[in-house]
Amino acid sequence: MIKSIKRINIGDMAFNLFNTVFMLLLAVVTLYPFINTIAVSFNDGMDTIRGGIYLWPRVFSLQNYKAVFITGTVFNAFFISVARTVLATVLNIFFTTMLAYTLSRREYVFRKFITVVFVMTMYFNAGIIPNYLLIRDLHLMNNFLVYVVPSLVAAFNLIVIRTYIRTLPDSLAESAKIDGAGDFRIFMQIIFPLCMPVLATVALFVAVGSWNSWFDTFLYCSGRQELSTLQYELMKLLASATQTNNNPAMANAVGVDAQTARNLVTPISIRAAITIVASTPILLVYPFLQKHFVVGLSVGSVKE
Amino acid sequence: MSNMNTVLEKKPIKFKSGFLKELSTNKALFLMILPPFILVFINYYLPMFGAIIAFKNFNYEDGFLKSPWSGLQNFEFLFKTKDAWEITRNTIGYNLAFIVLNLVIAVTVALILNELRSKFLAKFFQSVIFLPYFLSWVVVAYLVYSVLSPNGLYNMSIAPMLNLMPIDWYTAPEYWPFILPVVNIWKNIGYGIVLYLAGITGIDPEYYEAAVLDGANKIQQIKAITIPFLVPLMIVTTLMALGNIFRSDFGLFYQVPMQQGLLQPTTGVLDTYIYNALISSGDLGMSSAAGFYQSVVGFILVLLANWGVGKISEEHKIF
Numbered sequence: 246m247i248k249s250i251k252r253i254n255i256g257d258m259a260f261n262l263f264n265t266v267f268m269l270l271l272a273v274v275t276l277y278p279f280i281n282t283i284a285v286s287f288n289d290g291m292d293t294i295r296g297g298i299y300l301w302p303r304v305f306s307l308q309n310y311k312a313v314f315i316t317g318t319v320f321n322a323f324f325i326s327v328a329r330t331v332l333a334t335v336l337n338i339f340f341t342t343m344l345a346y347t348l349s350r351r352e353y354v355f356r357k358f359i360t361v362v363f364v365m366t367m368y369f370n371a372g373i374i375p376n377y378l379l380i381r382d383l384h385l386m387n388n389f390l391v392y393v394v395p396s397l398v399a400a401f402n403l404i405v406i407r408t409y410i411r412t413l414p415d416s417l418a419e420s421a422k423i424d425g426a427g428d429f430r431i432f433m434q435i436i437f438p439l440c441m442p443v444l445a446t447v448a449l450f451v452a453v454g455s456w457n458s459w460f461d462t463f464l465y466c467s468g469r470q471e472l473s474t475l476q477y478e479l480m481k482l483l484a485s486a487t488q489t490n491n492n493p494a495m496a497n498a499v500g501v502d503a504q505t506a507r508n509l510v511t512p513i514s515i516r517a518a519i520t521i522v523a524s525t526p527i528l529l530v531y532p533f534l535q536k537h538f539v540v541g542l543s544v545g546s547v548k549e
Numbered sequence: 550m551s552n553m554n555t556v557l558e559k560k561p562i563k564f565k566s567g568f569l570k571e572l573s574t575n576k577a578l579f580l581m582i583l584p585p586f587i588l589v590f591i592n593y594y595l596p597m598f599g600a601i602i603a604f605k606n607f608n609y610e611d612g613f614l615k616s617p618w619s620g621l622q623n624f625e626f627l628f629k630t631k632d633a634w635e636i637t638r639n640t641i642g643y644n645l646a647f648i649v650l651n652l653v654i655a656v657t658v659a660l661i662l663n664e665l666r667s668k669f670l671a672k673f674f675q676s677v678i679f680l681p682y683f684l685s686w687v688v689v690a691y692l693v694y695s696v697l698s699p700n701g702l703y704n705m706s707i708a709p710m711l712n713l714m715p716i717d718w719y720t721a722p723e724y725w726p727f728i729l730p731v732v733n734i735w736k737n738i739g740y741g742i743v744l745y746l747a748g749i750t751g752i753d754p755e756y757y758e759a760a761v762l763d764g765a766n767k768i769q770q771i772k773a774i775t776i777p778f779l780v781p782l783m784i785v786t787t788l789m790a791l792g793n794i795f796r797s798d799f800g801l802f803y804q805v806p807m808q809q810g811l812l813q814p815t816t817g818v819l820d821t822y823i824y825n826a827l828i829s830s831g832d833l834g835m836s837s838a839a840g841f842y843q844s845v846v847g848f849i850l851v852l853l854a855n856w857g858v859g860k861i862s863e864e865h866k867i868f
Contacts, residue, residue, distance in 0.1 A: 340588075397588055480690075
């Protein structure tokens with residue numbers, strides 16, 4: 246009896262040890278490129294060219310970040326990225342919640358039809374060319390609005406919010422109605438404030454999506470430098486990297502002063518620094534993101 | 550609920566038609582729906598009519614309606630090239646590889662995380678592996694470049710250490726059918742892991758308690774309890790992915806190979822082909838034919854997948 250318990254324990258311990266080691270390896274593979282990039286971004290540019298930077302900087306320097314932010318282009322792109330993210334998140338939340346509320350009202354006869362109209366957009370798309378021609382005909386090319394308007398309502402978020410509103414007691418809206426409140430007032434004063442927990446989740450989804458998007462800048466706004474976003478600036482740097490490897494003059498692609506570039510920073514360091522700048526906001530909200538994501542995932546899978 | 554209905558019914562309503570009656574009782578609700586509804590109509594449904602340009606000899610001056618019809622000419626051109634076969638093969642091939650790899654790896658890692666003794670470590674590993682999911686494709690393309698570039702991690706450190714020849718990855722198409730699945734897994738596997746972990750957490754612990762009493766070890770418990778419980782979730786996820794087999798993640802196929810022409814034969818998919826045709830050649834005819842081909846086949850596949858999902862689990866159906 247005692248022997249068998251002991252044997253199971255040893256087997257279980259080996260099993261656990263194997264699992265832990267396996268996961269540790271996986272974690273290292275996942276994180277290494279990112280940690281390496283952080284190290285390079287804080288390392289002296291000329292020193293990086295010698296190679297051998299792995300987990301931490303050898304010659305610590307803030308020069309790369311200075312070079313990135315001293316130029317107007319990246320600073321402006323950072324501002325545009327923040328502006329589009331904030332605006333898209335606020336407007337998205339308002340319109341999606343309003344729609345979700347109407348679709349949660351059981352006496353509203355068209356809710357099934359309208360839900361399908363929105364859910365279909367998750368699975369069918371006319372494709373890039375008709376969309377491109379649409380944006381062109383709407384005169385949204387090289388226009389800041391193209392970052393915000395086309396994505397105002399996302400079907401997945403709609404379902405998440407609607408499912409949440411359904412869990413709120415009906416009596417709240419009913420008693421307000423008896424007191425003479427209209428539907429819009431019920432929404433603004435009762436439902437909207439009660440939705441805050443789920444709205445935090447959706448706001449994070451929208452904000453991350455907006456911050457990370459590059460395709461709209463690339464396709465619709467590449468004609469106007471002042472509308473460039475951080476992701477697009479990084480993309481341009483990368484595209485030039487494959488053409489002219491290791492040419493310090495390339496730092497000019499972000500408008501870094503040639504003199505500064507030759508002395509202190511190199512394209513490799515600049516790229517690393519912008520990569521980190523472009524992903525830092527994500528890292529800052531990541532702990533919340535992860536927690537809310539799991540909640541949203543389980544709620545969003547129920548369509549009707 | 551019944552309370553509210555009686556309130557509504559007491560209102561004097563003179564309209565005969567059901568729609569107008571509904572409109573008058575729920576005026577505010579209609580007004581609240583209107584802005585998003587118009588937006589989604591313009592943004593998603595209007596372009597669907599625009600798909601007719603696949604059958605036209607489109608030019609910008611005449612626009613959608615006045616451009617002359619060209620019948621199936623655009624499709625003839627498209628399917629005569631060897632591109633059509635290549636991009637279809639790549640799109641389906643990569644998607645199949647992603648579906649299989651994602652399923653196997655996500656379920657395996659979810660099982661391992663669930664079995665870890667230390668819940669703190671499990672949480673930590675999950676957080677680390679989920680992180681790349683939230684990074685943009687541009688950032689991921691840079692991270693890949695920092696490993697594969699001529700002076701990246703592989704050529705500067707790994708190859709010399711293991712006595713291997715340096716490789717110029719960005720001019721060698723034969724490696725990319727392996728690189729792209731690895732990058733895709735690296736970025737997206739966290740999503741699947743979280744999904745399956747949520748599924749595992751939902752299993753009633755009584756099953757395991759009973760199994761322990763019967764003397765089942767961990768592996769036996771996983772085989773007899775956990776995996777059977779996850780099967781419906783696996784099937785639904787896989788069917789939905791199969792429905793999207795004609796679409797690919799534009800960021801992965803456009804950003805990660807860095808638009809290197811030499812890599813086109815093994816990295817070009819429908820989405821990148823359509824985009825490149827639009828931008829570089831300006832040939833709207835052939836690219837819109839490719840777009841139409843993708844949309845129609847994609848539509849049929851989603852319908853089939855949805856039908857299949859309905860057979861397994863009614864609540865997971867899309868519509």
